[in-house]
Amino acid sequence: MERSIEKTNLARWFNYLHALQFACSINTSVQTMTLLAFANAKIATILPSNNEQNQFILNVKASPGFDVSTADLTNFSTFEALLDHFSPLPTYVAAYLQTLSAGAYPGGSLADFLNASISGAFPGGSAGSAWKTALGLLTSVIPGVCFSQTLQTAVAATVDDPTKKMSDPVNQISALG
Amino acid sequence: MKTRLNKVWPMVTISIAVSPFWGQVPPGAAPKPAALSVGTESYYRYPSLEPAAAISVQLADPAPVYDLMKKAIGSDPHNPLWDCTRPSSYKVAVVSRQSDGSLKDVRILKITSVALQGNDDTGKRLRYCDVGSPGQVQLIFNPDLGSKETLQVTLVGLPEGSAAKSDGTLQYNDTVLSFSATPQAAPSDKLRNGKTRDTGQAKVLFSDSNLLSSVQLPFNVYAKSSDLFSTDEKDSQSSFSAAVGLQRGIFPRWFAPIHFDETVQGNQTATNLSNVASLGITTLLPWSWSARLLYNSIIQAPLPPDLTIGNQYTHRINQLVAAGSKLLAIDDYSLNPVANWSSVRFPWACTVFGWMHITQKGTQPNPSKPGDKGTQPPQYCLGTELNFGGYYLPLDLTEAQHQRVEGYGDVSILIPLSGLSFASKVFPYLSSNDPAKSQIRIKWSDSVNAANNYARDRHWTYGIELIK
Numbered sequence: 122m123e124r125s126i127e128k129t130n131l132a133r134w135f136n137y138l139h140a141l142q143f144a145c146s147i148n149t150s151v152q153t154m155t156l157l158a159f160a161n162a163k164i165a166t167i168l169p170s171n172n173e174q175n176q177f178i179l180n181v182k183a184s185p186g187f188d189v190s191t192a193d194l195t196n197f198s199t200f201e202a203l204l205d206h207f208s209p210l211p212t213y214v215a216a217y218l219q220t221l222s223a224g225a226y227p228g229g230s231l232a233d234f235l236n237a238s239i240s241g242a243f244p245g246g247s248a249g250s251a252w253k254t255a256l257g258l259l260t261s262v263i264p265g266v267c268f269s270q271t272l273q274t275a276v277a278a279t280v281d282d283p284t285k286k287m288s289d290p291v292n293q294i295s296a297l298g
Numbered sequence: 299m300k301t302r303l304n305k306v307w308p309m310v311t312i313s314i315a316v317s318p319f320w321g322q323v324p325p326g327a328a329p330k331p332a333a334l335s336v337g338t339e340s341y342y343r344y345p346s347l348e349p350a351a352a353i354s355v356q357l358a359d360p361a362p363v364y365d366l367m368k369k370a371i372g373s374d375p376h377n378p379l380w381d382c383t384r385p386s387s388y389k390v391a392v393v394s395r396q397s398d399g400s401l402k403d404v405r406i407l408k409i410t411s412v413a414l415q416g417n418d419d420t421g422k423r424l425r426y427c428d429v430g431s432p433g434q435v436q437l438i439f440n441p442d443l444g445s446k447e448t449l450q451v452t453l454v455g456l457p458e459g460s461a462a463k464s465d466g467t468l469q470y471n472d473t474v475l476s477f478s479a480t481p482q483a484a485p486s487d488k489l490r491n492g493k494t495r496d497t498g499q500a501k502v503l504f505s506d507s508n509l510l511s512s513v514q515l516p517f518n519v520y521a522k523s524s525d526l527f528s529t530d531e532k533d534s535q536s537s538f539s540a541a542v543g544l545q546r547g548i549f550p551r552w553f554a555p556i557h558f559d560e561t562v563q564g565n566q567t568a569t570n571l572s573n574v575a576s577l578g579i580t581t582l583l584p585w586s587w588s589a590r591l592l593y594n595s596i597i598q599a600p601l602p603p604d605l606t607i608g609n610q611y612t613h614r615i616n617q618l619v620a621a622g623s624k625l626l627a628i629d630d631y632s633l634n635p636v637a638n639w640s641s642v643r644f645p646w647a648c649t650v651f652g653w654m655h656i657t658q659k660g661t662q663p664n665p666s667k668p669g670d671k672g673t674q675p676p677q678y679c680l681g682t683e684l685n686f687g688g689y690y691l692p693l694d695l696t697e698a699q700h701q702r703v704e705g706y707g708d709v710s711i712l713i714p715l716s717g718l719s720f721a722s723k724v725f726p727y728l729s730s731n732d733p734a735k736s737q738i739r740i741k742w743s744d745s746v747n748a749a750n751n752y753a754r755d756r757h758w759t760y761g762i763e764l765i766k
Contacts, residue, residue, distance in 0.1 A: 129419075130358075130430045137416065147582065149589040150600035169641065172582045172604050176553040179344055183551070186417035186424070188352065188436055190341040207415045208433035209359040216364065216430060232361035 127220050131213040132262050134204070137185040141200050144180035147173060157266045160201040160297055164194050201297065211295040217262070218242075218291065221255040235288040239280050242287050247277035259294070267297040331461035332362040336451050338470045339436060345547030347518040347555060349474055349508050352413065352436035353390060355451055355464075357382065359433065363462060368429050370456050375428040379457045382427035385409035388437055389452040393466045401450055401466045411438045440511075443470050474508045489532040490618070498529040499536075509542070517546035520559075531567045539563040543576075554581035564616065571616040577609040595645055598678075603639035610634070629693055632748070636687035647680030648717065657717050681712040681737075689752060704752045708743035715762070736764050 135156070142159045145151040148167050151159060168174045171191075178189045187207045197203040204210070212231070219234045220227050222242040226234050234242065243252040256277075260268060272293070279290045335356040343350050358364050370380035381387055391403040413436040414424040424432050437451070450466035480501040487497040505522040525538040543559025556579040564571035585602035592599040612630040619625060651657035657679055686707035694702045715736045741759040746752045 126429050126431070133416075133419070133431070136419075140417075146586050147584075147602065148600045149585060149593045150598070152586070152589055153593075169601070170604050170638075172553060172580060173601060175344075176582055178341070179551060179553050182344075184417060184421060187415050188339065188341060188413055190339045192340065206354075206434070209356070212358045212361070212364055212430060212433070215361070230361070230365040232365055235361055 127213070127217040128258075128262060131217045134208055134210050134213050135262075135264055135267070137204055137208055138200070140185035141181065141204060144177055144184065145200075147176055147180075155266045156264055157297055160204075160267065161199055163198055164200060164203065165198070167200075168194065211291055214259075214294050215287070215291045217259070218255055218287070221251070221258060222287075223251045235286065235291065237287050238283070239285050239287055239290065240283055243280060246281040248281075252277075252280055263294075268294065269298060272298045329459050329461045331452075331463045332366045333360070334363060334451055334453070334462050334464040335359060336449075336464040336468050338468065338472075340441075340472045342518075344553070345550055345555075346516055347545050347547060348511075348515075349518070350438060351441035351470065351472070352438050353449070353451060353468070353470075354415075354434050354436050355388070356434055357427065357432065358430040364430060366456070366460055366462055367427070369460050370453070371427055371429055372457075375426055378427065380453070380455055382435055383412055383414065383425070385412055385437070387454055388412070389454050390437060390439060391450050391452070392443065392447045393450045394448075395466070403450075404447075407439050407442075407449070409437045409439050412436070413438060441470050441472065441474065445469075445471060474511065475506045476504070478503045484528070484533075484535070487528070487530070488534050489530060490534050491532055495530060497533050499533070500527045501525070502527065517544045519544045525566075527566050533566075536566040537563070538566060548579070552581070552584075554579060565618070569616055569618040572612055572614045574613075575611045578607060580604065580606040598643040598645055599639070599641065601641045603637045603684075606636045606638075608632075608634040608636070627693060631691070631693050633690040634687060634748075636685070638683075638685045640683040641681070642683065643678045643681040645678065648678065651679045651717065656719055677716075678714065679717040681714075683710040683712060684708075689746065689748065691752075702752075704746045704754070706744055706746045706754075708741055708745070710739050710741040713738040713740075736762060739763050 138156060138160060142151055142154070142156065145159075145167055151162075151167060154162065168177050174191055174194050177194075178191065181187050181189050189203070193203060193206065197206055201210070215235055216231055219229075219231060219242075222234065223244055224241065226237060226242050240246065243249055243255065246252065247256075256273065260273070276290050276293050279285050279293055282289075337354045339352040339354050341350055341352075342348065356363065357367055370378065371382075372379040388409055390407040390409060392405050392407065393401040394404050396402055414427070414432045415434040415436060416424050416432045418424050427435075443449075447469070448466055449468040449470065450464055451468070452463040453461070456462065478501075482499050482501060484497045484499050486494045487499075488494055502523070502525040504524075505520070507518070507520050509519040509521050519542070521540075521542045523538070523540040525540075526535055527538075528536040539561060540563075541559045541561040543557055545555055545557035548554045548556055556577070558575075558577045561574040561576070562571070563574065582604060583602040588599070588602075610630075610632050614626060614628050614630075617625050648657055684707070686705075688703065688705040691702040691704070696702050715738065739759070739761055742757075743759065744754070744756045746754050
């Protein structure tokens with residue numbers, strides 16, 4: 122079962138990340154960065170001066186529409202951390218995975234889903250049909266550069282680990298890579 | 299103005315342990331509230347530059363709050379059971395902790411508006427809440443708070459069986475109005491008559507960053523004062539300075555704040571007294587055009603220079619100068635444009651340094667050594683920083699009766715220690731592959747000192763900088 126709001130929220134997070142990158146275009150080195158490199162870039166390196174930070178704050182207010190303070194730019198070291206403060210990626214990854222999980226989980230609470238064993242939510246592990254479907258849909262929403270084959274393989278290993286909970290692959294995917 | 303805008307406005311984010319309870323509420327029992335994650339935000343509205351204070355409330359995190367929002371919004375987000383956009387849907391209370399650990403409301407703060415964070419897919423600011431969207435709302439309020447007062451945020455009007463509140467430890471440390479008076483002893487203090495004696499001093503600081511907060515104006519009006527009063531009127535340290543000014547941005551989408559302020563300053567008996575009028579602007583040059591020209595394999599200058607232009611008119615009413623010293627001009631004017639350009643790098647330098655065998659090369663991970671991740675090649679090996687400025691002094695004539703102009707500037711050559719192979723042996727911590735951690739600076743400067751009649755000084759400086 123797939124509900125559109127969860128997919129929309131996840132897709133919108135990456136749209137917001139694109140918008141943040143565009144808001145940094147005063148720094149010409151950002152124009153050639155991949156989305157992943159930008160997500161992990163240090164804010165203090167990309168926007169070192171007071172004027173640059175304030176110009177970024179102005180740009181971000183217009184798009185993606187956040188009211189950022191100068192303190193946010195020092196409290197959060199990377200652009201991904203800054204975006205997570207306004208729009209939490211782990212929640213959106215978890216909520217979307219929940220809609221794709223098996224059993225009663227899609228209709229239950231997100232807190233319960235995060236505490237669930239992976240084998241309960243996705244029977245058969247990474248080879249199971251539920252996870253294969255989920256992975257296919259995740260890769261259709263998350264840009265390839267942020268969810269590489271290497272990360273997919275690492276997540277599959279977690280999904281096959283019977284000791285892990287759903288919060289583990291969620292955090293792994295949310296770290297991007 | 300730059301100092302004002304540089305001011306760090308603290309943000310406190312409080313993460314609250316997620317309650318494991320999530321289930322049916324027994325009949326008659328109050329629902330266990332979901333723990334809200336809240337923080338404070340302080341910023342300037344642009345272009346008016348009025349300070350604004352907000353409490354950020356996370357509506358998509360942690361998971362119990364996300365679950366609660368599903369219930370609160372219901373099946374139709376356009377017609378929700380609980381409306382996240384209304385100030386009346388929230389309560390922000392100053393609370394005090396009771397002896398039994400419970401919290402009691404001391405007073406309720408007025409929320410003037412709710413700002414949903416994020417745009418919708420059409421590029422317009424979100425206008426309603428759906429599950430998980432927005433992730434955060436900001437409650438705009440008037441921060442009339444004591445420094446130790448704590449706040450609790452509660453969601454009001456949730457469907458029956460639902461509750462959410464923060465843990466009541468949120469503090470808002472920034473205030474629009476500040477005042478401090480610090481008494482201090484000054485043993486053997488120097489007096490203006492050349493003698494010394496023990497004196498008592500009071501250091502008084504006052505600032506109001508939004509002087510006319512009750513009136514909606516298209517600009518920000520501020521006042522500030524910094525004084526040092528002494529028990530001896532001849533104390534050479536005694537001083538006062540009181541300023542009133544206004545500031546606003548010029549362009550709605552480009553950061554270019556302009557300020558004008560009027561300052562009266564002197565010593566405590568006003569035997570030294572002057573009036574200073576300042577007009578200034580700071581901004582950046584549009585820079586995206588420069589990508590091909592200034593971001594390539596020869597030079598990488600990804601950021602534009604910072605530009606600041608200051609104008610200062612000084613009228614000296616009273617002057618008290620040391621015996622033998624010349625009186626300063628009664629009227630002085632200076633125009634002071636300044637440009638600072640940092641973050642300029644030369645990518646070819648790593649190749650040249652490589653030929654000279656002084657640059658570290660990156661290494662591949664060694665498969666025979668578990669955990670060996672190899673080392674990255676240096677990000678850059680040579681950079682430069684340029685600072686230029688000038689003073690135009692039309693009321694200050696030279697001996698040839700020309701208006702005075704003084705230019706100044708400095709050029710620095712920057713070599714990150716992380717790029718040098720010998721440094722990794724001598725300073726292994728300082729030279730880890732982070733060019734922002736430490737660097738060699740070789741600087742030539744030609745400076746003028748405005749406080750000392752624009753005396754000129756040229757010199758070289760060499761050193762290793764440690765950067766926090």
